[in-house]
Amino acid sequence: MTTAIDPDIGAREALRLLGPDPDNWVPDRLDIDHNVTIIGGSGTGSVFAFALRRAGIGHVTVIDAAEDEVHAGLWLNRARMNKLRTPKNLPGPELGIPALSFQAWYEARHGIEAYEAIDRIPRVLWAEYLSWYRQFLGIQVRYGTRLVRIEPADGFLRLHLEVNGEPKVETSRKVILGNGVGGGGGPYIPTVLSKNLPRHLYAHTADAIDFAALQGKTVAVLGGAASAFDAAGVALEAGAKAVHLFARRSAIASVPVIRVRGYPGAYDNYPSVSDEARWFQAWRFRQAGSTPPPDAIERVIKFPNFHLHLAAPWTSVEERHGQIISYVNGETFEFDFAIAGTGYFVDPVARPELADFSQHILRWRDRYQPPADLRDDELGAYPYLGRGHEYQEKEPGTAPYLKNIHVYNPTGFVSFGLPIGDIPSIKRDVPAVVSRISHDLFFEDWDHHQTRITGDIAPDFEDSLYAAAVWKQNVGALVS
Numbered sequence: 198m199t200t201a202i203d204p205d206i207g208a209r210e211a212l213r214l215l216g217p218d219p220d221n222w223v224p225d226r227l228d229i230d231h232n233v234t235i236i237g238g239s240g241t242g243s244v245f246a247f248a249l250r251r252a253g254i255g256h257v258t259v260i261d262a263a264e265d266e267v268h269a270g271l272w273l274n275r276a277r278m279n280k281l282r283t284p285k286n287l288p289g290p291e292l293g294i295p296a297l298s299f300q301a302w303y304e305a306r307h308g309i310e311a312y313e314a315i316d317r318i319p320r321v322l323w324a325e326y327l328s329w330y331r332q333f334l335g336i337q338v339r340y341g342t343r344l345v346r347i348e349p350a351d352g353f354l355r356l357h358l359e360v361n362g363e364p365k366v367e368t369s370r371k372v373i374l375g376n377g378v379g380g381g382g383g384p385y386i387p388t389v390l391s392k393n394l395p396r397h398l399y400a401h402t403a404d405a406i407d408f409a410a411l412q413g414k415t416v417a418v419l420g421g422a423a424s425a426f427d428a429a430g431v432a433l434e435a436g437a438k439a440v441h442l443f444a445r446r447s448a449i450a451s452v453p454v455i456r457v458r459g460y461p462g463a464y465d466n467y468p469s470v471s472d473e474a475r476w477f478q479a480w481r482f483r484q485a486g487s488t489p490p491p492d493a494i495e496r497v498i499k500f501p502n503f504h505l506h507l508a509a510p511w512t513s514v515e516e517r518h519g520q521i522i523s524y525v526n527g528e529t530f531e532f533d534f535a536i537a538g539t540g541y542f543v544d545p546v547a548r549p550e551l552a553d554f555s556q557h558i559l560r561w562r563d564r565y566q567p568p569a570d571l572r573d574d575e576l577g578a579y580p581y582l583g584r585g586h587e588y589q590e591k592e593p594g595t596a597p598y599l600k601n602i603h604v605y606n607p608t609g610f611v612s613f614g615l616p617i618g619d620i621p622s623i624k625r626d627v628p629a630v631v632s633r634i635s636h637d638l639f640f641e642d643w644d645h646h647q648t649r650i651t652g653d654i655a656p657d658f659e660d661s662l663y664a665a666a667v668w669k670q671n672v673g674a675l676v677s
C-alpha cells in the first residue's frame with residue numbers, strides 16, 4: 198500500500214517554525230468595526246490579510262464585490278493570456294517564506310523537473326495557487342460585498358457597502374484599495390468608439406466578452422499592447438472570420454523600459470528618487486509603450502486571417518445597418534464587432550467610492566511641473582502618494598483622513614515606478630504599506646501604548662535565586 202504524500206507538508210512545517218501569529222495589539226474602540234478593511238479579495242487582498250496578521254494587527258476584514266472566489270479577481274475572468282506576463286521566479290505572495298511560494302506549491306504537486314520545464318506560470322495555475330494560499334492560510338473573504346462610498350468621519354472612515362445588494366454601513370480606521378487595474382480610474386475607451394457606436398457593437402478588454410458569439414465574425418481590435426493581442430488570440434481561436442488589430446504606433450512596443458530598474462538597488466530605493474527623475478522614468482515608459490510578450494504575438498500571427506495595421510489609429514467610425522464602418526488611413530473597413538484593448542486611465546474623480554473627497558487628493562500635476570518637452574497630462578492626473586501608498590492632501594489640513602486610505606492599484610505607478618498590484622510590487626510595497634499602517638495605528642493610540650509599555654511588570658525571579666552567592670565583605674581577611 199502506498200501512502201500519498203501530503204503536498205502541504207513543507208508549508209505546514211514552515212508555519213510551525215515561524216511560530217504562532219502575534220496577538221492583536223490594536224486596542225478595540227467602541228465605534229469601530231474594523232482596524233483595516235481591504236477592498237478586493239484577490240491576490241492583493243489575500244497578501245495584505247496575511248501580512249497584517251503577521252504584524253499583529255487584528256480586526257482586519259477583506260471584502261470583494263464578486264459573488265464568489267471564481268468570479269473574483271482578474272485571473273479566471275478578464276485575463277486571456279495562457280501564461281503570466283511576469284517571470285516565474287519573482288518574489289510574491291509568500292512574503293519571504295519560501296514554502297508558501299508558487300514554486301514550492303507547484304513542485305510539491307508536480308515535481309522539481311516540471312517547474313524547471315515551464316518558462317512562465319500558466320495563468321490558471323496561478324489562480325489555483327492563490328486559491329490554495331487563501332485556504333491554507335485561512336483567509337476569509339466576504340464575497341458579494343461591494344464598497345460604494347467612503348465617508349470620512351471623526352477619526353475613522355464610514356464605509357457604505359452593498360452586501361448582496363442590500364445597503365450596509367461599517368466603520369474602519371484604515372482602508373486598503375486592492376481593487377485591481379481599473380481601481381484608480383477605469384477602462385480607457387477611445388471617444389471615437391464611445392461617441393459614434395452603440396455599446397453592443399464594442400467592448401473593452403475589461404468587459405466579459407462573449408467570444409463564442411464572434412465565430413464567423415469580422416472583428417477589429419484597437420491597441421498594440423498585451424491585452425489587445427490576447428483578445429485577438431481568443432477571438433481567432435473562437436473561430437472569428439478575420440481579426441484586424443489596429444495599433445497607433447508604427448511598430449509594436451518591444452523595449453521593456455521598466456525591466457532595467459529591477460535590480461535591488463534601483464528597486465528598493467526607487468521611492469526615494471527625486472520627483473524629477475521619477476517623472477522622467479514614467480514619461481519614458483509612456484513613450485516606449487507597454488510591451489506584449491512575444492508569445493502573445495506568436496499566438497495570433499499563426500492565423501492567416503489575422504491582420505496587423507501599424508500607425509493606424511481610429512479617427513472616424515460610424516454604424517451602418519448594424520455594422521461598424523471605420524475609415525483608417527484612407528481605407529474603409531467593415532466590422533461586426535470592435536474590442537478596445539486600450540488599457541486603463543487613472544483619475545480619482547472617476548471613482549464613485551472616492552466622490553466625497555476626490556478633489557482634495559494631491560496629484561502629480563499639483564506637485565511637479567515637468568519641462569514642456571516632458572509634459573504628459575495623463576501622468577499629471579496620477580495621485581502623488583505617500584510612502585505608505587496613502588493619499589495625500591492637496592491643501593494640508595483640508596482632508597487629514599486621506600492618510601488612512603492606502604491605494605494598492607496602478608494609481609501608484611508614477612510614485613513607485615511599477616504598476617502597483619502586479620506581482621513585482623509585492624516584495625517592496627506590501628511591507629511598506631503594512632509598516633505605515635502599523636505606525637499610524639500605534640501612534641494614534643500612543644497614550645494607551647505608553648501605559649501598556651510602562652505598566653507594572655512582575656519580576657521573572659526573586660532575589661533569593663542568587664542570594665546565597667552574594668559576596669559578604671570580610672575586611673582585613675586574605676581573600677583567595
Ligand SMILES: Cc1cc2nc3c(=O)[nH]c(=O)nc-3n(C[C@H](O)[C@H](O)[C@H](O)COP(=O)(O)OP(=O)(O)OC[C@H]3O[C@@H](n4cnc5c(N)ncnc54)[C@H](O)[C@@H]3O)c2cc1C
Pocket residue numbers: 236237238239240241242260261262263268269270271272275276277280281282283342343344345375376377378380424550605618619620621
Ligand atoms: C489582462 C491582464 C493581465 C495581467 N497579467 C499580469 C501578469 O502576468 N503579472 C502581473 O504581475 N500582473 C499582471 N496584471 C496586473 C494584474 O492586474 C495584477 O497582477 C493582479 O490582478 C492584481 O491583483 P489584485 O488583487 O490587485 O487585483 P484583481 O485581481 O483585479 O482583483 C481586484 C478585486 O477587487 C474587487 N473589487 C473591485 N472593486 C471593488 C469594490 N468597490 N468593492 C469590493 N470589491 C471590489 C474585484 O471584484 C476583484 O476581485 C495583468 C493585468 C491585466 C489587466
